[in-house]
Amino acid sequence: MSDQRPTVTTRDEGVALITWSATLQDQGWLVALEAVSQEVEKALADHVRVEALVPVGDETGQRIATWSGLRREGVLRGVPGPGGDADQILFARLAGDVPHSQPDGFRALLNSFLPRKRAISQMLVRGPEDRVLLCRLTYKDDWDLPGGVVEVGESPQVAVSREVSEELGLTIPAGPLLLTDWLPPWGGWDDAICLVFDGGRHDGDLLDDMVRQEREIRAAEFCTPEQVEERCADFTARRVRAALASLGGNGPTYTQSGE
Known part of the structure; x- marks a missing residue:
């Protein structure tokens, strides 16, 4: 992706997919977090759901997805991509989710990715x-x-x-x-x-x-x-x-x- 800004595409009716480049992450995770967070908020204005797919091995990308308010929903195995099939973590936020800036929303966000024994x-x-x-x-x-x-x-x-x-x-x-x-x-x-x-x-x-x-x-x-x-x-x-x-x-x- 040549543009360092995140890209939002509508993948289904009411569902947006947000992607961003490694170049953006290279600027620092806080810089990337601010950019991704802004695009998530914009996308929720006319979508009921915003998703992101992050490779299992991309810890920085997972951190950015999480703290932009996207909740971890699970792992999609063998997702086809330019580099071949790879396992991807699905993150998503719904328009009706309590914002993670509020206590209930923050607890729900933590609950989505903390270990469950x-x-x-x-x-x-x-x-x-x-x-x-x-x-x-x-x-x-x-x-x-x-x-x-x-x-x-x-x-x-x-x-x-x-x-x-x-x-x-x-x-x-x-x-x-x-x-x-x-x-x-x-x-x-x-x-x-x-x-x-x-x-x-x-x-x-x-x-x-x-x-x-x-x-x-x-x-x-x-x-x-x-x-x-x-x-x-x-x-x-x-x-x-x-x-x-x-x-x-x-x-x-x-x-x-x-x-």
Whole structure:
């Protein structure tokens, strides 16, 4: 782009795309920010939405897009361009968005790009003879504690009871938090925080009332410590051991992959 000013084009009815050059960024990010901000405001006068696509590796461009009031919406993979296909971050601002100069708008802007950690809630349900309730899932071979992913805006303690109800048909209130276990990136998953809550001790006939969600649960049963070691992935077995130790007051309350 020979012109150092940002360019605004209408890409669809009511939708504008703003672009700017590396030459503009070379003048300093504050200079570029002022120029981009001005063009965004102008574009919003006759568009309901203004977008910008910034390469994943262009940190300065992302900074300019963000502080001009464009909220990060996600990553578009393999977008065709002059230099070949590349991943691009989509930023956008709507005409009805609260300006980022106001507290509500500023918080919404931060919320669009700050990291969001995935949370998983699990329940340690104990049966007779120190057995632990484990589930064999349909999408992996090893067994795991009952539970699942916490929904957006949901309490982790509420989430684990919901998951147990949905997947096993059991109503078990979640007790105190026993363990926080950080899971590193693995097998295509991003990292996550796993929270293990106390599900209490129950008689063996608890599972007589179980109604499995067959789409996700192949089987569920109370397992001995030896079966936990045999059936679970190493990191899951470590998590179960750590949660049991925490329950007895002799273990850690925070682990990393169960260690």
